[in-house]
Amino acid sequence: MIEINGLKKQFQNETVIEYEDITFESGKSYMLLGASGCGKSTLLNIIAGILSPSEGSVTIDGTVMTKESQKKKDKFRIKKIGYIFQDFKLIEDMTVMDNINILKLEGIKTDDAPKILDELGISEKKNSKIKHLSGGQKQRVAIARALVKKPEIILADEPTGNLNFAIGEEVIKELVRASVGKTLIAVTHDERLSKYFDTVIDMNNITSGRRDIVKEDEKNA
Numbered sequence: 001m002i003e004i005n006g007l008k009k010q011f012q013n014e015t016v017i018e019y020e021d022i023t024f025e026s027g028k029s030y031m032l033l034g035a036s037g038c039g040k041s042t043l044l045n046i047i048a049g050i051l052s053p054s055e056g057s058v059t060i061d062g063t064v065m066t067k068e069s070q071k072k073k074d075k076f077r078i079k080k081i082g083y084i085f086q087d088f089k090l091i092e093d094m095t096v097m098d099n100i101n102i103l104k105l106e107g108i109k110t111d112d113a114p115k116i117l118d119e120l121g122i123s124e125k126k127n128s129k130i131k132h133l134s135g136g137q138k139q140r141v142a143i144a145r146a147l148v149k150k151p152e153i154i155l156a157d158e159p160t161g162n163l164n165f166a167i168g169e170e171v172i173k174e175l176v177r178a179s180v181g182k183t184l185i186a187v188t189h190d191e192r193l194s195k196y197f198d199t200v201i202d203m204n205n206i207t208s209g210r211r212d213i214v215k216e217d218e219k220n221a
C-alpha cells in the first residue's frame, strides 16, 4: 500500500503543487488523469524517491519513505519499483537486450527478459538497435525493462503519449495484464483507456484540494 499524506511540492521558481491525500492499494491498478502541468510526473517522481516533497509524506507498506536517506530510497526503487519514463530512457545506439542487460549493473537478474519480450510481442527485435524500432516497439521495450526486475510497484508516465490510439490501447492492455498482482500507477491523458484500470484518479482537481474517484470497479475481486 502506498499512502500519500499532506504532500506538497514547491519548486525553486515558486510553482507549488498540493496533493490531496491518496491511498494506492497493493495489487490494484490506477490511472492518473489530468491536464498537462497539474503535477502527475512530479507525483510519480516523489513516490519513486527521485524527488523529495517540500511537505508531507509517502508511506510504502508502513515505511515512511520520505524520511529515509537518499541511499535507502534509491535502493528501494532499484529493487521494488519498475519506472517507465515518458521519454523511455533507452539508449538508441544499443540493442534491446543490451538496454535490458544494463540492469545487471544494479544487481538485477535479467534471465526472464526473453520471456517478457515474447509476451510483449517484440522478441524478434531483441538484437535490434533501439533507433531502428517504432514508437510502439520502444514503448514495449521500456515496459519490458521495467518488468524484468519483477517490481512490486510499476509507475508509468504517459506510456501511450507517443502512440496512436489503437497501439496505445494495446500497450495499456499489455501493461495492465503484466501488472496483475502488482500496484500499477499509470499517467494518461486519454479517458478512453479508463476501462482497463481498477480506479481512475482525476488529478485536475487535486491542486484545488478536491479529488474525485471517477470510477471504481471490482475487476480483481
Ligand SMILES: Nc1ncnc2c1ncn2[C@@H]1O[C@H](COP(=O)(O)OP(=O)(O)O)[C@@H](O)[C@H]1O
Pocket: 011, 012, 013, 015, 017, 034, 035, 036, 037, 038, 039, 040, 041, 042, 043
Ligand atoms: N524541476 C522543476 N522546476 C520547476 N518547475 C517544475 C519542475 N518540474 C515540474 N515543474 C512544474 O510543476 C508543475 C507540474 O509539473 P509536472 O509534474 O511535470 O506536470 P504533469 O506531469 O502533470 O504535466 C508544472 O507547472 C511544471 O512546470
Ligand SMILES: [Mg+2]
Pocket: 040, 041, 042, 157
Ligand atoms: Mg508529466
